[in-house]
Amino acid sequence: MVLITGGAGYIGSHTASCLLDAGHDILILDNLSNSFRSTIDRLQGFAKTSTLRFVEGDLLDRKLLDRLFLEYSIKAVIHFAGRKSVPESMQNPMLYYQQNVEATLNLVRAMGEHGCHRMVFSSSAAVYGDAQAVPVTEVCPALPKSPYGHSKLMVEQVLRSIASAEPQWCLTILRYFNPVGAHPSGQLGESPRYPLSNLFPQLAQTIAGEAGPFQVLGQQYASEDGTGVRDFIHVQDLAEGHLSALSRQQPGCQTYNLGTGKGYTVLEVIAAFEQVTGQPVPFEMAPARAGDIGCLYASVELSRHALAWQAHRGLNQMVEDYWRWWCSSTAYGTPLRGCS
Numbered sequence: 001m002v003l004i005t006g007g008a009g010y011i012g013s014h015t016a017s018c019l020l021d022a023g024h025d026i027l028i029l030d031n032l033s034n035s036f037r038s039t040i041d042r043l044q045g046f047a048k049t050s051t052l053r054f055v056e057g058d059l060l061d062r063k064l065l066d067r068l069f070l071e072y073s074i075k076a077v078i079h080f081a082g083r084k085s086v087p088e089s090m091q092n093p094m095l096y097y098q099q100n101v102e103a104t105l106n107l108v109r110a111m112g113e114h115g116c117h118r119m120v121f122s123s124s125a126a127v128y129g130d131a132q133a134v135p136v137t138e139v140c141p142a143l144p145k146s147p148y149g150h151s152k153l154m155v156e157q158v159l160r161s162i163a164s165a166e167p168q169w170c171l172t173i174l175r176y177f178n179p180v181g182a183h184p185s186g187q188l189g190e191s192p193r194y195p196l197s198n199l200f201p202q203l204a205q206t207i208a209g210e211a212g213p214f215q216v217l218g219q220q221y222a223s224e225d226g227t228g229v230r231d232f233i234h235v236q237d238l239a240e241g242h243l244s245a246l247s248r249q250q251p252g253c254q255t256y257n258l259g260t261g262k263g264y265t266v267l268e269v270i271a272a273f274e275q276v277t278g279q280p281v282p283f284e285m286a287p288a289r290a291g292d293i294g295c296l297y298a299s300v301e302l303s304r305h306a307l308a309w310q311a312h313r314g315l316n317q318m319v320e321d322y323w324r325w326w327c328s329s330t331a332y333g334t335p336l337r338g339c340s
């Protein structure tokens with residue numbers, strides 16, 4: 001059985017569906033702080049030949065972790081649970097050290113004590129900060145600009161240190177670039193409780209008439225049009241990357257970028273939304289966001305070779321699947337105005 005922490009969340013639920021499709025039995029631990037029980041119900045539809053168990057609980061609860069490892073035969077853990085907003089971490093750094101670092105220490109302690117030594121960890125491109133060169137490789141210096149990025153790097157360092165001291169550990173660190181999109185079936189997507197400040201949901205809100213003009217945050221970056229550059233990756237490609245990573249784990253601790261290797265500016269993403277939705281996006285220029293990185297996209301050579309995996313869905317597919325989910329989703333209330 002594979003334990004998936006944060007499996008009711010955005011990336012966790014897509015990965016859970018891939019694991020179920022591939023015949024893995026899974027146990028999801030999630031405190032539903034940023035997700036809903038209805039996602040678990042929908043995931044049950046993917047459990048054809050495999051089983052899905054769900055426990056509502058918190059990684060900060062050490063007794064609960066002990067109980068889970070005693071009760072279930074957990075062979076490996078995919079650890080998604082945590083907080084993920086760069087701007088929120090600038091306002092409340094301690095929340096990030098508690099939810100991302102302390103919670104992971106609890107989990108790793110329980111794993112070690114109960115003889116489970118395999119983990120795939122959700123890290124982030126945010127660990128790179130303003131990379132000296134792009135595409136950024138896994139050996140480039142990690143110089144995070146936000147407490148969120150620091151919290152991810154701290155966990156990475158703990159995992160590397162444990163693996164070098166204790167040879168029984170098989171640890172995989174996946175540095176995600178910018179996950180977007182939704183499951184093509186329309187069954188899964190991003191359904192957060194906290195408001196999202198990311199590019200895709202902000203654009204969708206503007207197009208749906210739920211917010212004013214979209215704000216382009218920063219125009220002085222070193223890109224063709226001066227706006228920020230990111231490596232957007234379809235969440236389904238990302239989920240498939242976890243399956244490859246899990247099946248190719250080795251002793252020690254390995255770190256891989258999961259991206260497409262291609263960067264798009266904010267203005268290019270606006271154009272893709274206009275093309276896919278057929279609606280204009282009113283936007284205005286605004287100051288850069290504190291803690292924001294300028295231009296970042298991944299070198300994907302290492303993950304392609306070592307994981308035998310690569311992303312193959314393009315930007316328009318990401319926008320199409322995201323927009324379909326957005327328009328049908330009731331997680332944000334009733335279906336939104338302006339969707340076509």
Ligand SMILES: NC(=O)c1ccc[n+]([C@@H]2O[C@H](COP(=O)([O-])OP(=O)(O)OC[C@H]3O[C@@H](n4cnc5c(N)ncnc54)[C@H](O)[C@@H]3O)[C@@H](O)[C@H]2O)c1
Binds near residue numbers: 010011035057122
């Ligand atoms: N979405 C992104 O843009 C992105 C990019 C890079 C890395 N990541 C990382 O990937 C992971 C998953 O991201 P996501 O987008 O699916 O986020 P998400 O918020 O949708 O999912 C996280 C899940 O973890 C649960 N959770 C949070 N704290 C918990 C705790 N203490 N105990 C138990 N459950 C808890 C939440 O309820 C939620 O269901 C995070 O670690 C995030 O930092 C995300």
Ligand SMILES: O=c1ccn([C@@H]2O[C@H](COP(=O)(O)OP(=O)(O)O[C@H]3O[C@H](CO)[C@@H](O)[C@H](O)[C@H]3O)[C@@H](O)[C@H]2O)c(=O)[nH]1
Binds near residue numbers: 125289
């Ligand atoms: O209203 C908005 C929101 C975003 N942006 C820009 O869009 C780009 C992408 O921003 P966003 O979608 O917020 O992503 P990131 O700040 O790159 O952070 C995301 O991507 C990281 C990995 O790169 C993850 O670790 C984080 O969890 C996740 O929030 C940046 O240039 C932003 O300045 C705007 O111009 N206007």
